[in-house]
Each structure stands twice: as C-alpha cells, then as structure tokens.
Amino acid sequence: MFGFGFSGLIDVIVLHQILQWHHLVSGLYPMYTLDGLEMNILADGLFSLGMLIIMGIGAGLVWQSERRTIVPLAVRPLAGAALIGLGVFDVYDALIDHALLGLHQPVGPGGQPLSPGGQYNPHWIAVSLLFVAAGYYVYRTGIQNRSGSPDDRT
Numbered sequence: 001m002f003g004f005g006f007s008g009l010i011d012v013i014v015l016h017q018i019l020q021w022h023h024l025v026s027g028l029y030p031m032y033t034l035d036g037l038e039m040n041i042l043a044d045g046l047f048s049l050g051m052l053i054i055m056g057i058g059a060g061l062v063w064q065s066e067r068r069t070i071v072p073l074a075v076r077p078l079a080g081a082a083l084i085g086l087g088v089f090d091v092y093d094a095l096i097d098h099a100l101l102g103l104h105q106p107v108g109p110g111g112q113p114l115s116p117g118g119q120y121n122p123h124w125i126a127v128s129l130l131f132v133a134a135g136y137y138v139y140r141t142g143i144q145n146r147s148g149s150p151d152d153r154t
Contacts, residue, residue, distance in 0.1 A: 002062065003085025003135070005055025009048060011093065015106065016044045022104040024097075031107075058085070076142025083135025090128035094121045 015021045023031055023040030024047045030036035066073050097103045098121050 001085060002055055002058030003082035003087075004089045005051045005053070005058055005085075006082065007086040007089035008051030008093075009055065011089070012044050012048050012051065021106040024104060026104040026107075027102045074142050074145075076145065077139050078142075080135045080137070080139025080142055083138060084132050085135075087128045087131030087133075087135060090131065091125055094124045094128065098124075 012024070016023050020031075023037075024043040026036075026040050029039040031040055062073070062078065098105060
C-alpha cells in the first residue's frame with residue numbers, strides 16, 4: 001500500500017504539476033480553459049489527498065507490524081513490497097485511467113500528445129511490469145536471506 005500511494009504522489013507531483021503532461025481528468029475537462037484547469041487542479045488535489053491516505057495506511061501497517069515483533073523487520077522484503085506497489089499503481093494508471101476510462105493521456109509541449117492514440121501506454125505498462133518483477137525479486141531474495149530457502153519452511 002505504501003508503494004502504491006507513493007507512486008501515485010510521484011505521478012501527480014511530477015507528471016501533473018511539474019511537467020504538466022496531463023491532469024487527472026484532462027480527458028474529460030480541457031486543460032487549456034480556466035474552468036477546465038480549475039476542475040483538473042481540484043481533481044489532482046483530491047487524488048493527492050487519496051494517495052497520501054493510502055500511503056499513510058501502508059506506513060501504519062508497517063509500523064504496526066514492527067511493533068508486533070521482537071525481531072526488526074527486514075529492509076529488503078519491505079523495499080520489494082514497496083516496489084511491487086509502485087509498479088501496480090503504474091499498471092493501474094495506464095490500464096484503467098488511460099485506456100479504459102480515458103481520464104487522461106500524457107501530452108507534451110504545446111498540448112501535443114506524447115504518442116497518438118495512447119501508444120505511450122504499452123511502453124509504460126511494460127516498464128511498470130518491470131518494477132513489479134524487480135520488486136518481487138527483491139522481496140523473494142530478502143525473504144530467502146532472512147530465513148534460508150523459502151521451500152524449507154513448513
């Protein structure tokens with residue numbers, strides 16, 4: 001949950017606010033009119049708040065887990081789980097927000113689409129799945145290093 005919320009915050013801060021490639025509902029409300037921009041900024045703000053809550057819940061779950069054990073939590077499995085969450089958010093964003101719902105598509109300078117027809121999305125999904133795979137690898141190797149082979153546990 002922490003990685004999912006963190007990735008959502010990075011997305012909205014970097015892509016929506018700094019680079020201004022798109023806003024959360026720019027597929028529904030134009031970014032280039034005052035009314036449309038106001039609606040997009042409101043949606044981005046509410047989205048940021050939601051991602052902050054999700055990230056906070058994830059951090060709370062980690063804190064609760066840490067308090068329930070005598071042995072400190074291993075960093076690699078936590079980092080791996082966070083990477084998985086990061087990748088899952090990006091897959092969700094590309095498949096649901098971009099492709100299925102059409103809420104927004106990334107655009108570049110002058111409002112030109114970064115890729116016509118959403119062709120940006122398959123590349124983003126591939127990169128996102130690499131994050132999930134890397135996270136899974138980091139998680140699994142962290143578990144193995146902590147307790148031996150995962151197949152040895154009964």
